[in-house]
Amino acid sequence: MSKEVNTEDNFLLSSENLRASPELWPEKIPGSDNFAKSAHKLARENEKGLTQEDIRLIYQLGQLPKSGIITEIKRLYDEGYQLGLDEGKEITRGKYLNIFAQGTLSNRKK
Incomplete structure (x- = not known):
């Protein structure tokens, strides 16, 4: 009976040589x-x-899950876009009020 156990044990053994793990499981992104x-x-x-x-x-x-991160990025993008629009309006307003003209600040100090 002990010979059967040895035969079964030998059947489970493998003679394959394993390579180092980086070769078996390389990085997904180098x-x-x-x-x-x-x-x-x-x-x-x-x-x-x-x-x-x-x-x-x-x-x-x-x-956050992926969808939450995407939602947050979209929210930040929309907020940045809205800030850009608001800044453009303020710059236009400043031009109409002539606050960017040369010497305007020096005239106000006098």
Whole structure:
């Protein structure tokens, strides 16, 4: 009976030589491991100037799913676009009020 066990054990053994893991499981994006390490180090260095509110927002954004991140990016894009429109209106208003003319500020100081 012990011979049967040995035969079964030998059947389960493999003589295949395994290669090193980077060759078996390469990075999905070459260099991403190094980037992740350096980004983590940079984040730790920059953490000194952050407030508790900043850190809370970072973790909150980190927990968002893909759709949430996309929604947040669209919101920021729309907000930036609206700020650009508002700035354009204010610049036009300034031109009509002639506040950008040469010497306008020096005339006001007198």
